[in-house]
Amino acid sequence: MKNLTFRIAAVLLCYVMISCSGGQQNTESTESASAAPDSHPKGQASVVDDVSAKNILQVAASSDAHTTLVAAVQAAAIEHVLVNAGPLTVFAPTNAAFDALPPGTVEDLLKPENKSTLATILTRHAAPGSFNLEGLKKEARKGRKIYMATGDYLEVVVDGDVVTVGGATVVATIPTSNGIINVVDKVILP
Amino acid sequence: MAAILVAVASCGQNGDKNAGVLSGNLAERSFVPPGEHDEFYAFISGGFSGQLAVYGLPSGRLFKVIPVYSLDAEKAYGFNEETKPMLETSFGTIPWDDSHHPDLSQTNGEVDGRWCFINANNTPRIARISLSTFETEEIIELPNSAGNHSSSFVTENTEYIVAGTRFSVPIPQRDMPIDDYKGNFKGAISFIKIDPETGRFDLSFQIIMPGFDYDLAHPGRDKSHGWMFFSTYNTEEANSLMEVNASQNDKDYIAAINWKKAEELIAEGKFETMPTEYAHNVWDESTQMSTSTMKKEVRVLDPGKNPGLVYLLPTPKSPHGCDVDPTGEYIIGSGKLSASLTAHSFTKMLDAIENEKFDGDAYGIPIINYDDVVAGVVQQAGLGPLHTEFDGKGNGYTTFFISSEVVKWKVGTWEVLDRQPTYYSVGHLMIPGGNSRKPFGKYLVALNKITKDRYLPTGPELAQSAQLYDISGDKMELILDFPTVGEPHYAAGAPADLIKPNQLRLYQLEENNHPYATKNEKETGVTRQGNEVHIKMTTIRSHFAPDNIEGIKVGDKVYWHVTNLEQDYDVPHGIAMIGANTSELLIMPGQTETFVWEPKKVGVWPFYCTDFCSALHQEMQGYVRVSPKNSNVELKWSLDGE
Numbered sequence: 001m002k003n004l005t006f007r008i009a010a011v012l013l014c015y016v017m018i019s020c021s022g023g024q025q026n027t028e029s030t031e032s033a034s035a036a037p038d039s040h041p042k043g044q045a046s047v048v049d050d051v052s053a054k055n056i057l058q059v060a061a062s063s064d065a066h067t068t069l070v071a072a073v074q075a076a077a078i079e080h081v082l083v084n085a086g087p088l089t090v091f092a093p094t095n096a097a098f099d100a101l102p103p104g105t106v107e108d109l110l111k112p113e114n115k116s117t118l119a120t121i122l123t124r125h126a127a128p129g130s131f132n133l134e135g136l137k138k139e140a141r142k143g144r145k146i147y148m149a150t151g152d153y154l155e156v157v158v159d160g161d162v163v164t165v166g167g168a169t170v171v172a173t174i175p176t177s178n179g180i181i182n183v184v185d186k187v188i189l190p
Numbered sequence: 191m192a193a194i195l196v197a198v199a200s201c202g203q204n205g206d207k208n209a210g211v212l213s214g215n216l217a218e219r220s221f222v223p224p225g226e227h228d229e230f231y232a233f234i235s236g237g238f239s240g241q242l243a244v245y246g247l248p249s250g251r252l253f254k255v256i257p258v259y260s261l262d263a264e265k266a267y268g269f270n271e272e273t274k275p276m277l278e279t280s281f282g283t284i285p286w287d288d289s290h291h292p293d294l295s296q297t298n299g300e301v302d303g304r305w306c307f308i309n310a311n312n313t314p315r316i317a318r319i320s321l322s323t324f325e326t327e328e329i330i331e332l333p334n335s336a337g338n339h340s341s342s343f344v345t346e347n348t349e350y351i352v353a354g355t356r357f358s359v360p361i362p363q364r365d366m367p368i369d370d371y372k373g374n375f376k377g378a379i380s381f382i383k384i385d386p387e388t389g390r391f392d393l394s395f396q397i398i399m400p401g402f403d404y405d406l407a408h409p410g411r412d413k414s415h416g417w418m419f420f421s422t423y424n425t426e427e428a429n430s431l432m433e434v435n436a437s438q439n440d441k442d443y444i445a446a447i448n449w450k451k452a453e454e455l456i457a458e459g460k461f462e463t464m465p466t467e468y469a470h471n472v473w474d475e476s477t478q479m480s481t482s483t484m485k486k487e488v489r490v491l492d493p494g495k496n497p498g499l500v501y502l503l504p505t506p507k508s509p510h511g512c513d514v515d516p517t518g519e520y521i522i523g524s525g526k527l528s529a530s531l532t533a534h535s536f537t538k539m540l541d542a543i544e545n546e547k548f549d550g551d552a553y554g555i556p557i558i559n560y561d562d563v564v565a566g567v568v569q570q571a572g573l574g575p576l577h578t579e580f581d582g583k584g585n586g587y588t589t590f591f592i593s594s595e596v597v598k599w600k601v602g603t604w605e606v607l608d609r610q611p612t613y614y615s616v617g618h619l620m621i622p623g624g625n626s627r628k629p630f631g632k633y634l635v636a637l638n639k640i641t642k643d644r645y646l647p648t649g650p651e652l653a654q655s656a657q658l659y660d661i662s663g664d665k666m667e668l669i670l671d672f673p674t675v676g677e678p679h680y681a682a683g684a685p686a687d688l689i690k691p692n693q694l695r696l697y698q699l700e701e702n703n704h705p706y707a708t709k710n711e712k713e714t715g716v717t718r719q720g721n722e723v724h725i726k727m728t729t730i731r732s733h734f735a736p737d738n739i740e741g742i743k744v745g746d747k748v749y750w751h752v753t754n755l756e757q758d759y760d761v762p763h764g765i766a767m768i769g770a771n772t773s774e775l776l777i778m779p780g781q782t783e784t785f786v787w788e789p790k791k792v793g794v795w796p797f798y799c800t801d802f803c804s805a806l807h808q809e810m811q812g813y814v815r816v817s818p819k820n821s822n823v824e825l826k827w828s829l830d831g832e
Contacts, residue, residue: 049695049759052695052696055758085731085805086731087731128805130730177758
């Protein structure tokens with residue numbers, strides 16, 4: 001206790017000396033703010049919002065046909081991209097599309113050491129902008145390719161009612177709050 | 191230790207500022223970590239800016255400036271077609287005013303987090319702000335009033351908002367000599383009934399009081415519920431050099447108004463109906479438009495002719511603040527030219543009324559004997575007492591303008607417990623819930639009138655200075671300075687948990703009943719009626735539909751009705767059109783807003799989104815072709831050529 005009193009007195013003495021020295025205004029710098037706890041570790045994907053229309057990640061996560069895709073998104077740590085203001089069009093391969101890859105491919109990609117490869121593959125399924133089925137047909141009609149987030153340009157081919165992008169067939173289009181999900185039957189590989 | 195303290199004190203001005211280090215880490219106590227929320231909302235009036243600013247406590251962070259009696263260069267309040275009627279008055283459009291005293295809606299005398307009310311001082315008005323949307327929803331003008339200062343105070347079940355005139359005026363207004371003031375000028379006290387469901391206003395009645403100045407007010411609480419207390423000055427009824435002539439009487443009054451009695455008198459038909467004129471402006475969330483209606487009459491009561499309606503409690507030296515403690519027993523008058531506070535007793539007042547312990551009357555209104563109503567005096571508390579709030583633990587806190595301090599004193603014993611300096615010259619103070627039956631006595635905000643050297647200087651005009659005190663212990667401790675906007679007068683505060691759960695995050699597109707709402711891109715288009723053109727446009731990340739428009743002519747009056755199709759929290763879009771005299775809009779998800787553009791120059795002119803909405807925000811743009819007045823260019827519009 002005595003020691004503590006002494007320390008307070010010593011601090012005060014320093015304080016008095018500083019504050020009496022004149023001109024020196026910033027005497028508060030001797031205080032240290034407590035370290036901020038890491039209060040927002042999860043990023044924008046952790047925002048709780050049950051009022052807005054569902055975003056791309058929320059829609060994908062609620063789809064039984066996309067459990068592999070969602071697991072891959074988490075393994076690649078790109079979930080925040082899918083909740084961003086976007087707008088974004090995601091070509092979302094079904095579980096069956098992933099299953100059709102050579103045996104062991106998905107398991108390999110999910111390994112931590114392959115995180116960046118996986119991220120590149122997934123990013124190749126995302127395009128800035130909102131392209132629903134009508135939008136895709138318009139791209140084909142106007143001879144425009146779709147610019148993907150990896151920098152590739154994918155061609156849209158319309159054959160009757162069948163629309164393919166980079167060789168994958170669009171089997172459904174789902175509007176979301178921050179863009180469009182086009183469900184595809186194939187993983188789009190380079 | 192004693193020697194060191196003396197040394198601190200001997201440093202003069204710096205000593206006071208730094209005294210807080212004695213009690214440990216101050217920064218920690220106002221620090222809200224990144225991503226965490228504040229414990230309280232503070233609604234701080236914008237004074238001469240006519241706004242209401244929303245802060246967090248204890249951080250002092252500014253969250254929003256709500257335009258009320260002002261034009262807003264942020265989201266076009268007062269500029270767009272939907273909100274223009276909000277600023278209508280019987281004098282025409284008044285673009286901004288002087289907003290003083292916010293107060294929060296209450297249930298059973300406790301803050302309930304539904305609405306905030308605030309007065310306009312200059313052209314008398316009262317506004318209601320939704321604490322779900324944080325938007326101004328209603329403004330009512332007050333006839334017969336001038337300098338609407340003793341306003342806007344909420345009775346304990348939000349039955350009424352009560353608003354008193356500061357300046358007495360001829361009622362009804364007429365051409366007469368100013369020197370005939372005495373006995374001819376009157377002061378109107380307005381009672382605005384609140385619809386318990388919608389919050390909508392109805393000017394129920396006015397009490398036409400003697401020609402004093404009515405300065406501040408507070409409703410009775412708990413046992414004194416049903417009464418309203420107003421401080422008065424200029425009971426001399428002077429009309430010039432007021433700083434001298436209105437300070438002649440040793441005592442002015444606190445007027446005690448029995449509003450339950452007033453309700454009975456109204457029910458019995460003992461009122462007169464006076465022709466007058468006042469605007470009533472209402473925002474409708476469903477149509478997202480406001481309307482302004484001019485009302486033509488008001489019911490008035492004469493207190494001189496209706497015994498039992500009003501009593502006058504003598505109170506020393508031009509009382510300013512008039513505050514009621516949470517039990518409702520004590521009415522505190524702060525004589526601003528006095529060094530002491532006067533506490534009147536509600537119980538003694540009722541007894542004095544019953545036993546007619548009166549000392550004459552003023553225009554037929556009984557004056558109660560001072561000694562028969564006063565409960566106690568906080569002696570020599572400071573210089574220039576202004577306002578008092580309470581902590582719910584039996585203590586009052588009063589600001590002193592001249593001695594620039596907050597003084598804590600004990601209700602009932604009237605002893606001074608603590609005093610802390612403010613920087614500088616404090617006006618109002620606010621403890622969240624501190625004027626209600628249930629104060630949250632953890633923090634106290636001092637709203638100072640003078641800033642001087644507290645912040646980095648910004649030329650002759652400085653931000654206003656607010657200071658936060660921790661009042662959870664025996665002694666008040668200054669823990670934070672923060673700048674405020676305009677000149678804050680009063681403020682109101684509430685626990686964040688009362689308000690957060692009621693937040694509206696976006697407008698449901700399906701429930702948008704705006705006459706020009708456009709709910710998908712297929713409904714967009716342009717129509718012409720003579721020289722009036724209506725554009726129905728939509729926004730969604732990241733384009734306007736349509737974004738190419740031709741066939742507009744010089745001399746047209748073009749209405750842009752823009753609907754934000756987004757249904758995602760915090761994704762507004764803006765729109766700005768070059769040469770539009772009302773500039774731009776900011777449209778929340780699901781909302782429709784309208785601006786008018788009168789093209790003056792031939793050419794092809796761009797418009798664009800002003801709010802960084804998305805990764806393709808910079809691409810969110812369009813063109814309008816403006817042709818000469820007599821041209822035959824066909825009206826057409828498109829998006830992506832289709």
